[in-house]
Amino acid sequence: MPARYFSRLRLSAFRNYTSAALDLDGRHLVLTGANGAGKTNLLEAVSLLSPGRGLRRASFDSLGNHASDQPWAVAATIETPAGPADIGTGAGEEGGRRVRINGANAKTIEEMSEYLRLLWLTPSMDGLFTGPAGDRRRFLDRLVTTLVPSHSAAASSYDNATRQRNRLLEENADPRWLAALEAEMAAHAAALHFARADAVGHLQQMISANQGGDGFPAAELSLTPLFEDRHEPASSPALEDELKALWASTRALDRAAGRTINGPHRVDFEVLYAQKQMPAALGSTGEQKALLVGLILAQARLVKARTGITPFLLLDEIAAHLDPGRRAALFTALDGLDTQCLMTGTDPMLFDALGPRAQRVTVRDGRLDA
Numbered sequence: 001m002p003a004r005y006f007s008r009l010r011l012s013a014f015r016n017y018t019s020a021a022l023d024l025d026g027r028h029l030v031l032t033g034a035n036g037a038g039k040t041n042l043l044e045a046v047s048l049l050s051p052g053r054g055l056r057r058a059s060f061d062s063l064g065n066h067a068s069d070q071p072w073a074v075a076a077t078i079e080t081p082a083g084p085a086d087i088g089t090g091a092g093e094e095g096g097r098r099v100r101i102n103g104a105n106a107k108t109i110e111e112m113s114e115y116l117r118l119l120w121l122t123p124s125m126d127g128l129f130t131g132p133a134g135d136r137r138r139f140l141d142r143l144v145t146t147l148v149p150s151h152s153a154a155a156s157s158y159d160n161a162t163r164q165r166n167r168l169l170e171e172n173a174d175p176r177w178l179a180a181l182e183a184e185m186a187a188h189a190a191a192l193h194f195a196r197a198d199a200v201g202h203l204q205q206m207i208s209a210n211q212g213g214d215g216f217p218a219a220e221l222s223l224t225p226l227f228e229d230r231h232e233p234a235s236s237p238a239l240e241d242e243l244k245a246l247w248a249s250t251r252a253l254d255r256a257a258g259r260t261i262n263g264p265h266r267v268d269f270e271v272l273y274a275q276k277q278m279p280a281a282l283g284s285t286g287e288q289k290a291l292l293v294g295l296i297l298a299q300a301r302l303v304k305a306r307t308g309i310t311p312f313l314l315l316d317e318i319a320a321h322l323d324p325g326r327r328a329a330l331f332t333a334l335d336g337l338d339t340q341c342l343m344t345g346t347d348p349m350l351f352d353a354l355g356p357r358a359q360r361v362t363v364r365d366g367r368l369d370a
Helices: 039-047 109-114 123-127 133-147 151-170 175-210 236-249 251-257 285-307 324-337 348-357
Strands: 005-014 017-023 028-032 073-080 083-091 097-101 118-121 219-223 269-273 312-315 341-345 358-364 367-369
Touching: 005 039, 017 039, 017 367, 028 039, 028 348, 039 073, 039 118, 039 312, 039 341, 097 109, 118 133, 118 285, 123 133, 123 285, 133 151, 133 175, 133 269, 133 285, 151 175, 151 251, 175 219, 175 236, 175 285, 219 285, 236 251, 269 285, 285 324, 324 348, 341 348, 348 358
Parallel strands: 028 341, 028 358, 118 312, 312 341
Antiparallel strands: 005 017, 005 073, 073 083, 083 097, 219 269, 358 367
16 A cells, blocks of 8 residues: 555546546556547546646646536546545636635645655657657656655746747837746746756756666767857756846847847757667667656656655556566566556556556546446
8 A cells, every 4th residue: 555645536627527436445547448438538637636727738628527517627626645635626727727725715726746746658759759849848847846845936927928028029118027927937037957966966867877778779868059159057056047138138039039139938848769879869769668668657756756756657558569578577676666556448458567566446428438
């Protein structure tokens, strides 16, 4: 029995669920059913019990059940070493969301992270290493958020400020307004950059210490340089000053380009298949999937080591590209993490190796049959 686990999940007017409740006993949860039955919807609901917009990154006003006039809501009871905790989130005002913890309104979204952390893998991530750099940055920022819950808000604030600067440049706004906005951007950018660099460094140490001991390939991680033509400052104030000076000097260039050319939104998260000394993008589909699983397992160990909270894992269609040996290695690794994992798949046989270590539920058109 893990030290921290979901004992009850409740959904109301969420996606294709009118109403659903599920009691859990601490074992892993395997959800099986046809495509479109609602398996991923349930994982998405759980993913909203953390900062950010969940595993699909959908707008909050799009999550409701179209056949219901009730606001969407997700709630969970989590058994923790300090006793049970009730966490809930649901539709809020002006397209946002609200959070309640143990019956009281939370002051911030990040308060949920005092009780649980969440990591996930979805089929849309299968092309992570071959897709655009923005997808890898978002993946990295999700990893960072499990260590620093406020990181999600910092990333969002930086993105919003960058879009605002681009609009002001297009409108040829007062340079004083731009300077004030660039100062705000620089503060967010420095926090964003150093949090990413710190997280990548610690994750690399965790991977190197394990060296594929969980049956999955090891990765070598790096960030592309923040600047192409100058030294990167080692302190936050110095980096802020450098960015403010750079953005002030490139306003004309950025205005012509219609975007901000320099900043942490241009950095790429690079992954090398360590055993083969090969970029992850050149690996087979199975190798890339295995690298992703290895990264998530290493991050889970890192979060446990640094925060004392082992993340829950949400693994959507996880068995699709894993051979029987890798599936067995995954299930063994999950047991070693001392956490509860929620997995989905269309074929129940792919999870046979879990045996009695998992609770199994069939999903049919937004209904849960235990």
